[in-house]
Amino acid sequence: MASKPADLKRDSEFDHRPDELAELRALLLGQQIVELQELHKRLDDPNVRAAELSQVLAKAVALSLKRDRELQRSFYPIVEQALQISVARNPRLLATSLAPIIGESVRKAVANAFRSMAENINIMLERSLSFESMKWRFEALRTGKSYGEIALLRSLRYKVQQVFLIHRETGLVLQHISVQGEGVSEAELVSGMLTAIQDFVRDSFTSQHSQDLETMQAGEFLIWVHHGPQALLAGTILGTPPPELRNVFARENELIHQEFAAALASFNGDASAFDAARPHLQNCLLGQTGRPKKQSWWLVGALAFVVLALVAFGALLHRRNSRWEQYLTRLSNQPGIVVTGAERSWGHYWVWGMRDPLSPDPLQLAAESGIPAASLEARFMPYQSLDEHFQRERDFAAEKRRLEQQMVLFPVNSSVLTPDQSIRIDNIEESLNKMQETADKLGHQTKVVLSGRADHTGAETKNTALSEQRAQHVYDALRERGIPSDMISAVGLGDSEPIRHGSAAYQLEVNRSVTLKVQSQAQGERQ
Amino acid sequence: MSQVVQKKICMLGSFGVGKTSLVARFVQGIFSAKYLSTVGVKIDKKEIKVGDQDVLLMVWDLAGEDSRSQVQTSYLRGASGYFLICDGTWAETLVTAKSIHKRALEAVGDIPFVLVVNKSDLWDKWQISAPELEKLESEGWKIKLTSAKSGEGVEEMFTMLIEEVMRQQPLSNPAGEF
Numbered sequence: 001m002a003s004k005p006a007d008l009k010r011d012s013e014f015d016h017r018p019d020e021l022a023e024l025r026a027l028l029l030g031q032q033i034v035e036l037q038e039l040h041k042r043l044d045d046p047n048v049r050a051a052e053l054s055q056v057l058a059k060a061v062a063l064s065l066k067r068d069r070e071l072q073r074s075f076y077p078i079v080e081q082a083l084q085i086s087v088a089r090n091p092r093l094l095a096t097s098l099a100p101i102i103g104e105s106v107r108k109a110v111a112n113a114f115r116s117m118a119e120n121i122n123i124m125l126e127r128s129l130s131f132e133s134m135k136w137r138f139e140a141l142r143t144g145k146s147y148g149e150i151a152l153l154r155s156l157r158y159k160v161q162q163v164f165l166i167h168r169e170t171g172l173v174l175q176h177i178s179v180q181g182e183g184v185s186e187a188e189l190v191s192g193m194l195t196a197i198q199d200f201v202r203d204s205f206t207s208q209h210s211q212d213l214e215t216m217q218a219g220e221f222l223i224w225v226h227h228g229p230q231a232l233l234a235g236t237i238l239g240t241p242p243p244e245l246r247n248v249f250a251r252e253n254e255l256i257h258q259e260f261a262a263a264l265a266s267f268n269g270d271a272s273a274f275d276a277a278r279p280h281l282q283n284c285l286l287g288q289t290g291r292p293k294k295q296s297w298w299l300v301g302a303l304a305f306v307v308l309a310l311v312a313f314g315a316l317l318h319r320r321n322s323r324w325e326q327y328l329t330r331l332s333n334q335p336g337i338v339v340t341g342a343e344r345s346w347g348h349y350w351v352w353g354m355r356d357p358l359s360p361d362p363l364q365l366a367a368e369s370g371i372p373a374a375s376l377e378a379r380f381m382p383y384q385s386l387d388e389h390f391q392r393e394r395d396f397a398a399e400k401r402r403l404e405q406q407m408v409l410f411p412v413n414s415s416v417l418t419p420d421q422s423i424r425i426d427n428i429e430e431s432l433n434k435m436q437e438t439a440d441k442l443g444h445q446t447k448v449v450l451s452g453r454a455d456h457t458g459a460e461t462k463n464t465a466l467s468e469q470r471a472q473h474v475y476d477a478l479r480e481r482g483i484p485s486d487m488i489s490a491v492g493l494g495d496s497e498p499i500r501h502g503s504a505a506y507q508l509e510v511n512r513s514v515t516l517k518v519q520s521q522a523q524g525e526r527q
Numbered sequence: 528m529s530q531v532v533q534k535k536i537c538m539l540g541s542f543g544v545g546k547t548s549l550v551a552r553f554v555q556g557i558f559s560a561k562y563l564s565t566v567g568v569k570i571d572k573k574e575i576k577v578g579d580q581d582v583l584l585m586v587w588d589l590a591g592e593d594s595r596s597q598v599q600t601s602y603l604r605g606a607s608g609y610f611l612i613c614d615g616t617w618a619e620t621l622v623t624a625k626s627i628h629k630r631a632l633e634a635v636g637d638i639p640f641v642l643v644v645n646k647s648d649l650w651d652k653w654q655i656s657a658p659e660l661e662k663l664e665s666e667g668w669k670i671k672l673t674s675a676k677s678g679e680g681v682e683e684m685f686t687m688l689i690e691e692v693m694r695q696q697p698l699s700n701p702a703g704e705f
Contacts, residue, residue, distance in 0.1 A: 170605030172533040172585060186557050188533065192570040192585050193558060199601045200566045268696050269532040269582075269607070 148244040158239030163281040164191050165274060166232040167267055171195030174231060174274040177281045194234055228253045230264035235284055245286065252280040324349060327369035334359055336385040348375050355380035358390050392442050399435035400518045408474050408514040415469035417477060429481040439520060446520045448488045450474050455508040456495040468492030474514040531581045534692055535605055539598050539627045540612030541620040542591030545645045549675040554586050568602050575685055577693050598627055600634035608639035608692045615644045618654040639691035643684050647672040
């Protein structure tokens with residue numbers, strides 16, 4: 001027991017009394033003391049307490065939850081912190097638990113977003129590009145209706161399946177129609193519930209009681225409601241209706257309000273007064289089929305005329321166009337013509353470039369291509385083409401020029417070729433051969449006329465004979481040298497066509513001569 | 528007169544007095560009871576003949592009232608009449624019925640109603656005293672004792688209410704064509 005001396009003394013003074021007291025206690029309380037000690041032990045020992053508490057904890061929590069929300073409030077910070085710690089330690093655990101839920105909803109959301117985007121794009125594309133939309137626009141022009149109305153009438157992407165006219169105050173159905181075979185028999189119940197849901201949404205979610213529920217959607221099923229002061233017009237729609245449909249609902253509901261104002265105000269459950277409103281509801285039952293087309297024949301005729309006129313105009317343009325193109329091609333393919341530019345505007349044509357003088361006349365070619373020369377302005381700089389054809393033409397022209405400058409002279413009153421003139425015959429023969437060679441390549445037919453002359457002294461008849469003899473002698477000399485007979489011919493001009501007029505010796509001398517004149521024709525041309 | 532007249536009536540009362548089961552066997556519906564707990568209302572219909580007039584009752588079963596939530600009186604709008612339903616074995620529900628009646632009076636005015644005291648089959652546990660009901664009757668209340676279990680009084684309660692409704696709101700052309 002206690003070891004301090006002072007306590008020892010006090011204990012000894014009273015030590016008989018505790019014993020007695022203990023004895024008395026044992027006598028009186030006996031079993032209770034043992035129980036009390038056990039209780040003490042249970043209360044003091046945390047392990048025992050924990051074991052006992054664990055048995056009743058669940059029950060205690062359940063009881064507390066039944067009583068009030070105090071336990072939730074107390075637990076809330078603990079749960080929050082525990083969650084934080086858990087996420088910080090092992091984020092994968094929470095991620096794995098949530099993945100099935102989040103994955104599913106994300107997939108759904110993304111799929112929905114893509115579907116609606118795709119639908120929108122589809123509608124936009126179809127509306128803006130399709131033949132159908134052009135048809136609608138034309139119909140809108142013709143009938144004086146708006147494009148939207150026409151699109152609404154012709155669109156097939158949605159279908160109004162049922163239309164309800166519902167009394168706003170009571171939620172009772174005033175009139176109901178549906179596409180054949182797709183109605184519900186419980187229109188009254190649906191009407192009532194529709195009204196109830198309106199009230200429910202208004203009361204629960206909107207701060208202003210004037211806000212109305214106008215659209216409900218379940219999958220591809222849609223409910224549109226137009227709210228009038230006395231009645232609602234609701235439609236169940238399958239598909240994606242165009243926004244214009246709302247205007248139809250609004251318009252019909254307004255008309256119903258006008259026509260049935262009194263009946264709506266005094267409605268007491270008898271819906272027969274609204275049988276006459278069926279056509280208005282019918283007007284809302286859109287989208288099922290296109291209406292029969294009413295096309296008048298004069299319109300078809302007018303359209304055909306316009307189309308024909310357009311086609312004719314197009315053909316004319318095309319012809320003009322192709323003529324011009326053909327002309328330019330032909331011009332460009334022409335040796336000795338280089339086209340550097342061309343323009344065309346409102347029936348006038350301009351072309352410019354470079355042209356070898358030996359090439360064909362562009363204006364002449366234009367006329368041949370059907371382009372009036374008057375409407376064409378051609379500006380071509382002259383140049384010498386190195387084209388082989390032109391080179392030959394030039395050679396031919398040079399040879400021809402050389403031949404025509406040749407002159408075989410004779411003494412007075414003589415037709416005999418003097419030896420020095422024989423050299424000239426040799427030169428002539430050489431030139432003739434060269435010229436013939438080039439002419440063959442060019443396809444030209446050539447003929448050389450040998451013209452004999454005499455001076456005007458002496459008798460005229462004598463002079464004529466003399467000139468003939470002179471030409472004949474040159475002819476013979478050339479024939480002797482191998483020039484074919486069909487190439488040359490000889491004529492005597494007498495003194496009628498002197499090369500030089502006058503009586504001076506040098507003037508008379510050149511008139512006693514034979515000269516050459518080359519006649520050439522391109523092959524194919526008429527002789 | 529062949530034309531069916533539609534009337535909207537509501538069922539009001541404490542939570543658990545058996546409103547829904549009271550009419551379940553007597554009405555035609557397509558909506559499940561879960562509408563009551565979600566939207567707070569479930570609508571059924573009942574055809575009834577009053578005299579030679581066919582009446583189609585649209586029965587709006589409003590979610591029961593308890594300490595936490597009151598009946599949404601906006602659902603009462605446009606109703607031609609209503610039932611106040613209480614439980615004969617549970618005195619407190621009559622108190623609630625009275626307070627609902629007061630609020631209904633404010634919301635839709637003085638329209639026909641019938642106090643329905645349900646569970647008439649449980650006489651041994653009855654808590655509502657006859658004098659109490661007699662007092663209400665003397666104030667002009669129409670009262671009907673019913674049993675959802677046996678079906679006793681259910682048809683009559685509808686007839687009782689609708690006759691009162693038709694008396695107060697006669698058709699605009701009672702003579703009709705006949």
